[in-house]
Amino acid sequence: MDPGFMESALICFSTYEFETVTIHQISNFTVVPPSMLIAEYGNKTQLFAAALSWYIDNGFDSMLRQLRKAYCPVAAILCFFRVISERSLIFGGSNARLVFTTAIGLATRNSAFEHIVSNAMQKLETFFCECVTEGQGTVNDMTQEPAEHVAKLLIGSVAALPTLIRVDGRHATVDQFVRSVELLLRRSRA
Structure with a gap:
């Protein structure tokens, strides 16, 4: 190809x-x-x-590596959500957006897209786990929940994103969504 x-x-x-x-x-x-x-x-x-x-085979890993290199762990995760929720050209965001918006919707009707989304989600889960684990060692207010659990919650957020964008793709809604992801990553103050 x-x-x-x-x-x-x-x-x-x-x-x-x-x-x-x-x-x-x-x-x-x-x-x-x-x-x-x-x-x-x-x-x-x-x-x-x-x-x-x-x-997914050639560019997605590179995008995730660039995010990890350019930002601290929490910011890398938040930037990923911004990249896929907005029409962003940063870090190849338009391609990632296609995977996590359009392909997720097509996965219910076509097994090829189910496989594509599954591959992307596996790579993304690893990215989230690595970022959370690193953040827990360097950021004082980072959640102390197991990285695997936080990564699964973040994957759930990614899966919900196409519905949010279709229903209300306004910038303010995206800001609220990214803010909710940020709250998930922060340690709760009890």
Whole structure:
């Protein structure tokens, strides 16, 4: 799979809504004739699955590493939620957003997307566990709950995100959502 082609396809899918994008629009972004796209992938759903699989295998880990490198543990997690909840180009956020919004919705109807989301969630759970564990050693007000438990709660938050965005994608709602994630990461004051 040509990385340039896959990147172009992902840009197209993040520019247009999945339900409305056409093979001709994808063709324009990828500079591949529609007949070749259909011959190779069959339809836009299979092409989207192939592009997301490629991203999970080639770019997603890099995005998570960049977040870990650029921010302290709590901020890395919060930045991840901002990246996937807004149309962000930071750290390849538009591709990650496709996984955690569009692909989650498609997973109920297509087993290929179920596999893609499962792979992404496994990598994400590791990222969350590592960030929480590191944060517990360096940040005084970090929750002391087991990192595995916190990671599972964060995964649940990721799974709920597509519904939140569909229902009310306003910036204030995203801010409230990220604030609730931050509260989850902080030690409760009893």
